[in-house]
Amino acid sequence: MLPRANHTLPMPTFVSAFCQLASLTDSAITDLKGMLHTKSYDKGEKLLSYGERCKRLYFIDEGLTKTFFSNESKEFIMRFFSEYALFTVVDSFTAQTPSHYEILALEKTSVTYINQQDLEALCKKHHCIESAFRKLLSIATTNMMKRISEMLEENATERYNRFLRDNGQLLQRISLGDLSCYLGITQVSLSRIRSGK
Amino acid sequence: MLPRANHTLPMPTFVSAFCQLASLTDSAITDLKGMLHTKSYDKGEKLLSYGERCKRLYFIDEGLTKTFFSNESKEFIMRFFSEYALFTVVDSFTAQTPSHYEILALEKTSVTYINQQDLEALCKKHHCIESAFRKLLSIATTNMMKRISEMLEENATERYNRFLRDNGQLLQRISLGDLSCYLGITQVSLSRIRSGK
DNA sequence: TGTATTATTTATCATTTGTAAAAAAACATC
DNA sequence: GATGTTTTTTTACAAATGATAAATAATACA
DSSP, X not given: OOOOSOTTSOOOOHHHHHHHHSOOOHHHHHHHHHTOEEEEEOTTOEEEOTTOBOOEEEEEEEOEEEEEEEOSSOEEEEEEEETTOEEOOHHHHHHTOXXXXXXXXXXXXXXXXXXXXXXXXXXXXXXXXXXXXXXXHHHHHHHHHHXXXXXXXXXXXXXXXXXXXXXXXXXXXXXXXXXXXXXTSOHHHHHHHHHTO | OOOOSSTTSOOOOHHHHHHHHSOOOHHHHHHHHHHOEXXXXXXXXXXXXXXXXXXXXXXXXXXXXXXEEEOSSOEEEEEEEXXXXXXXXXXXXXXXXXXXXXXXXXXXXXXXXXXXXXXHHHHHHOHHHHHHHHHHHHHHHHHHHHHHHHHHHOOHHHHHHHHHHHHHHHHTTSOHHHHHHHHTSOHHHHHHHHHTO
């Protein structure tokens, strides 16, 4: 976990993260709070399995997860999510279709979540909640576009260096095997890059 | 343009595309129609330049565009959009920030569009319009995730074959240079793949 | 038609990345 | 501390892709 600049600052929460997306009415905040659940996962536990419908929008209170998919032989990591991230598997969550992706806890992880049906109902009831959720989706799209741009423009060495720059803190918590799956290269290749040859 | 199965079917329009995302009230449809504009671009004209704020959500009535960015030496194509596609540059449009991406007409292209401010106002006024827009964003995210998955899992040959499968019709309308910029390989490499060596 | 321009292919060589197997290092457990 | 397991690195070789330059094909247009 990142050291917080001022420990008197309140810890980010699902609600505070949502409020940052769009300003919410008091009544919306009350209703939102009423729909939240919490859950803990051990290291290695799955939050979502292949083929399952993703029913939850997650906020990580503590811990680290990866969203990934696999073929016969290899694994491919879409993203890591750590403390204070708000995330889901967008396509499965939105359309309630079987997920092509899985979510796994890389550490003991505590989450706060809301169920898809409850969020959908809140969107209907509170326009501001739908606005916040829309904002979240536009941020998600933006992040994905950045990732595509980087994959197009940069080679493996540049992508590794960018990861160090943008996610240096995570490096200590992620195995190099997982990092290579995220970068889209083999672990051997990543090891080569790190050794600077 | 794809031959339409039954030519008595009405042509897709901005409004019909939007209605497919979420059901709109009559009053929302009326307001939406009142905010639409049309414009034509010659082949080679830019719909959006680097650093400009993307102010419009576009629907293509006819023609073909590419969304791309460049560094000193190379160009990278995010996506092609052809008839009946609804699109914008999400980050620039949503946050009204300078765009890292450009949009260029690859053919004479006619669009229907709505201005960001007008859409934002409509989202405020009509909950159903915001729902439709949210749906559009979740589809955009899903498309981006698919693209990332493919870039991670597939090599250049597989990506080319997938493009043929998914966008075969476009192949006739896109230069192989542009296709290589989309696939993330050089034109020489694409030529090699096509020749099957 | 002829010419200029652009797009595509081919050839050659360098670099990057992948594959497979083994070695080394780090970690966990008894 | 000894042992077994997992992670990471190293090595050697193969395959894919990039860079450059030249050849060919397609297109535009005077």
